[in-house]
Amino acid sequence: MAKELLLEIGTEELPPGYIAPALQNLGAAAEMALKEARIHFAGVETWGTPRRLVLRVTGMAEMQTDLVQEQQGPAKSVAFDKQGHPTKAAQGFARGRGLSVEDLLIKQTPRGEYVFAKVLTSGRPAAEILATLLPELIHDLPFAKSMRWGTDELRFARPIRWLLALLGSQIIPFSLGEVQSADKTFGHRQLSPGPFRVASAGAYSKVLAKTGIIVDQRTREKIIRDGLKKAAAAEGGQPLPDEDLLETVTYLVELPTALCGRFDKRYLSLPREVLITAMSEHQKYFAVVDEKDRLLPLFLAVSNGDPQCRELILAGQQRVLAARLEDAKFFFEEDGKVPLADKVDMLKEVVFQKSLGTLLQKTKRIEALVDHLSEILDLSAADSRDARRAARLCKADLVSHMVGEKEFSKLQGYMGQQYALASGEPQPVAVAIFEHYLPRFAEDRLPESLPGSMVAIADKLDTIAGCFGVGLIPTGSQDPYALRRGALGVIRILLGSELHIDLHRLVDRALDLLVDKLKGDRAEVREGILTFFRQRMESQLFEAGLDQDVTDAVLTADERDVVDALGRGRALQELRTQKQFQALVQGSKRVANILRHQTISGKPDPALFRGEAESELFRCAQVAGKRITESLKARAYASALKATLKLVEPIDAFFEQILVMDKDQQLRENRLRLLALVGEDFLAMADYARIVIRGEADSAKSG
Numbered sequence: 001m002a003k004e005l006l007l008e009i010g011t012e013e014l015p016p017g018y019i020a021p022a023l024q025n026l027g028a029a030a031e032m033a034l035k036e037a038r039i040h041f042a043g044v045e046t047w048g049t050p051r052r053l054v055l056r057v058t059g060m061a062e063m064q065t066d067l068v069q070e071q072q073g074p075a076k077s078v079a080f081d082k083q084g085h086p087t088k089a090a091q092g093f094a095r096g097r098g099l100s101v102e103d104l105l106i107k108q109t110p111r112g113e114y115v116f117a118k119v120l121t122s123g124r125p126a127a128e129i130l131a132t133l134l135p136e137l138i139h140d141l142p143f144a145k146s147m148r149w150g151t152d153e154l155r156f157a158r159p160i161r162w163l164l165a166l167l168g169s170q171i172i173p174f175s176l177g178e179v180q181s182a183d184k185t186f187g188h189r190q191l192s193p194g195p196f197r198v199a200s201a202g203a204y205s206k207v208l209a210k211t212g213i214i215v216d217q218r219t220r221e222k223i224i225r226d227g228l229k230k231a232a233a234a235e236g237g238q239p240l241p242d243e244d245l246l247e248t249v250t251y252l253v254e255l256p257t258a259l260c261g262r263f264d265k266r267y268l269s270l271p272r273e274v275l276i277t278a279m280s281e282h283q284k285y286f287a288v289v290d291e292k293d294r295l296l297p298l299f300l301a302v303s304n305g306d307p308q309c310r311e312l313i314l315a316g317q318q319r320v321l322a323a324r325l326e327d328a329k330f331f332f333e334e335d336g337k338v339p340l341a342d343k344v345d346m347l348k349e350v351v352f353q354k355s356l357g358t359l360l361q362k363t364k365r366i367e368a369l370v371d372h373l374s375e376i377l378d379l380s381a382a383d384s385r386d387a388r389r390a391a392r393l394c395k396a397d398l399v400s401h402m403v404g405e406k407e408f409s410k411l412q413g414y415m416g417q418q419y420a421l422a423s424g425e426p427q428p429v430a431v432a433i434f435e436h437y438l439p440r441f442a443e444d445r446l447p448e449s450l451p452g453s454m455v456a457i458a459d460k461l462d463t464i465a466g467c468f469g470v471g472l473i474p475t476g477s478q479d480p481y482a483l484r485r486g487a488l489g490v491i492r493i494l495l496g497s498e499l500h501i502d503l504h505r506l507v508d509r510a511l512d513l514l515v516d517k518l519k520g521d522r523a524e525v526r527e528g529i530l531t532f533f534r535q536r537m538e539s540q541l542f543e544a545g546l547d548q549d550v551t552d553a554v555l556t557a558d559e560r561d562v563v564d565a566l567g568r569g570r571a572l573q574e575l576r577t578q579k580q581f582q583a584l585v586q587g588s589k590r591v592a593n594i595l596r597h598q599t600i601s602g603k604p605d606p607a608l609f610r611g612e613a614e615s616e617l618f619r620c621a622q623v624a625g626k627r628i629t630e631s632l633k634a635r636a637y638a639s640a641l642k643a644t645l646k647l648v649e650p651i652d653a654f655f656e657q658i659l660v661m662d663k664d665q666q667l668r669e670n671r672l673r674l675l676a677l678v679g680e681d682f683l684a685m686a687d688y689a690r691i692v693i694r695g696e697a698d699s700a701k702s703g
Contacts, residue, residue, distance in 0.1 A: 187211030
C-alpha cells in the first residue's frame with residue numbers, strides 16, 4: 001500500500017536567500033536517494049518558510065524492491081569434475097549464497113564457461129531505510145554558510161529545533177544532535193507556538209493551516225502579490241514591480257498580511273532610486289507608483305504579525321522608514337554642498353587595493369586608458385571630451401556621504417550621475433558616470449553611450465590587469481574582485497556596441513600604466529590576461545550562435561578583435577552549409593600539414609617555378625591575398641571568404657602536379673615558401689585545421 005512521507009526540519013529563522021536553493025537541493029537529493037534505495041514513489045514536493053524546510057513524498061512503497069543479482073563463481077572445470085559431479089568449490093560457492101548446487105547456472109563468458117548464482121536480496125521495510133536516509137539528507141544539505149550550536153558537531157544554516165518525520169502515521173525514528181524526530185510541529189512563533197501533534201503525513205497541511213501558517217511558498221507568494229495590489233489600489237496606486245523583493249519577502253514570513261503606509265511628501269524631492277532603495281533594500285518595503293509610474297508617498301509592507309494589530313504594526317514601520325528617509329535627505333543635502341569634481345581629490349585617501357594604490361591613482365589610469373581608446377576609435381572631439389571628463393569623475397561618489405557611509409552603497413554610479421547633473425556637468429558625462437558600472441551582472445543592460453562604454457571598458461580592464469599583475473588571479477569559486485564578471489562585461493560591451501578594438505594593444509597599454517606595480521614577469525602576466533579574455537570570448541561567441549569548432553578556428557587565427565572574430569565566424573558558419581566548404585577546409589589542412597614543423601623564411605621566387613601549377617598558384621595567392629585583406633578591412637567577410645575559395649582549385653592542382661619535398665633543396669624550399677604564402681591567405685579568416693568535417697571525428701575515433 002502506497003503511503004505519504006513527510007519530513008519537516010524546524011529551525012531558527014533562515015536567511016531568505018538560503019531557502020529556495022535548500023528546497024531545490026533537498027528535493028533533488030531525496031529523489032536520487034530513494035531511487036538508489038529502490039523505494040518506489042510517485043512524486044516529490046518541497047515547501048519552505050523562514051522556520052521550516054519540508055519534504056513531501058507521495059505514493060511511497062512500504063517496502064524496498066527485491067534485488068536479484070547474478071554472481072560469478074569458479075570456472076566450470078573447477079566446479080565440476082570430469083564425471084559432472086560438483087566439487088568442493090561448487091558446494092562452497094552455493095552454500096555461501098544460501099543455495100543448493102542444483103540452483104547454480106553455467107554460462108559462457110569471454111574467458112570460457114563459469115558457474116553463476118542468482119542471489120535474491122529481499123527488500124527491507126521503507127521505514128527502516130528512511131531512519132538512516134533522512135538524517136543523511138539533512139546532513140548533506142549545502143548552504144553558503146553553516147553554523148554549529150551547542151556542544152554537537154552538527155552544522156546547518158541555523159540551529160535545528162525540531163524534526164517531524166512521518167511515513168503515513170508511523171514516526172521515522174532518528175536523531176540529529178539532541179533533537180529527536182517526532183510527530184509534532186510548531187506554529188507561528190507569537191500567535192500559535194504549539195507544539196501541535198500531526199496524526200499522519202496527510203494531515204500535516206491541515207494542522208499548519210489551523211495555526212495560520214501558509215507552508216507552500218507558491219500559495220504564500222500569490223497571497224502576498226494579491227494583497228499588495230489590493231492595499232495599493234485602496235490608496236489609488238499600484239506596487240512598483242520587484243520580483244526579487246517579492247521572493248525575498250515570501251521567505252521572510254509565514255503568515256503574510258499586506259499593509260500600505262505613508263511617508264512625508266517632502267521626501268519625494270530625493271532621487272527616485274534613493275527612495276526605492278531606502279524602502280526595498282533596508283526595510284523590504286515595496287514602492288508605490290501612480291498610473292504614470294510616478295512615485296507616491298506610500299509604501300507597501302508585508303507583516304508576519306497578528307493581522308488584528310495592523311495599525312500598531314504599520315505605525316512602527318512608518319517610524320522606521322521616516323528615520324531612513326531623513327538620513328537619506330541629510331546625506332543628499334550635505335553632498336550637494338560640494339561639487340562632484342571637488343570630491344575627486346578625496347580619492348587619494350581611499351585605498352583601492354594595497355598593492356595597486358588609491359582610488360585616485362586608479363582614476364588616473366582610467367583616464368589614460370580612455371584617452372587611448374578615444375585615439376584608436378577616432379572618437380569625435382565631443383565624445384572624447386565627455387569620456388575623459390566622465391573618467392575623471394566616475395569614482396568621486398564613492399567618497400560621498402550617501403555612498404561612502406555604506407547606507408546606500410549599491411547606488412554607486414547612480415549617485416555619481418545625480419551629483420554630476422546637480423553640479424552642472426553635461427548630460428553625456430553624467431550618463432557615462434552611471435553607465436561605467438554596467439553590466440553589473442549577467443544579463444544586465446549594457447552602456448548605451450559611447451563615453452559610457454569607454455569608461456566601463458577602461459575601469460574593468462584596469463582592475464583585471466592590476467589584479468593579474470599583483471597575483472590576485474581567480475581560482476575555483478574564489479573571485480573577490482569579480483574579474484570574471486569584468487572580463488565578460490568588456491567582451492559584451494565590445495560586441496553590443498560593435499567596437500573594433502585590438503585587445504592586445506589595450507592590454508599592453510593597461511600594463512604600461514601599471515609597470516611600477518607589477519609583481520610578476522610582464523610577459524607571463526600579459527599572457528595570463530589574454531588567456532583569461534580568450535575564455536570569455538569563446539563563451540560569448542558560442543552564445544552568439546557559432547559552433548564550437550568555428551569559434552576555435554576564428555579565435556586561433558586572430559583573437560585581437562572579438563567583433564571581427566564574430567563576423568568571420570558567422571560568414572564561415574554560413575558557408576558550412578555549402579558544397580565548397582569541405583574542399584576549402586581540406587585544402588587548407590593539406591597546406592598546414594606540410595608546413596607543420598617547417599622553418600620557412602622569405603618569399604617564393606617565380607624564377608624557380610618548374611610548372612604551370614606553381615605559377616598559377618602563386619598568381620592566385622597574390623590576387624586572393626590582396627582581395628582578402630581589402631575585404632577584411634571593409635568588414636566584408638563574405639567577400640573575404642569568396643576570395644579564399646579561389647585558392648581551392650589551384651592548390652588541388654598544385655598538389656596533383658608538383659612534388660613539394662623535391663630532392664633539390666632550392667626547389668623544395670621555394671615550394672614551401674609558396675605554400676607559406678598560401679597558408680597566410682587561408683589563416684586571414686580562420687584556422688581551418690580547427691574545423692571538424694562531418695565524418696572526420698567518427699573516423700578518427702574508429703581508427
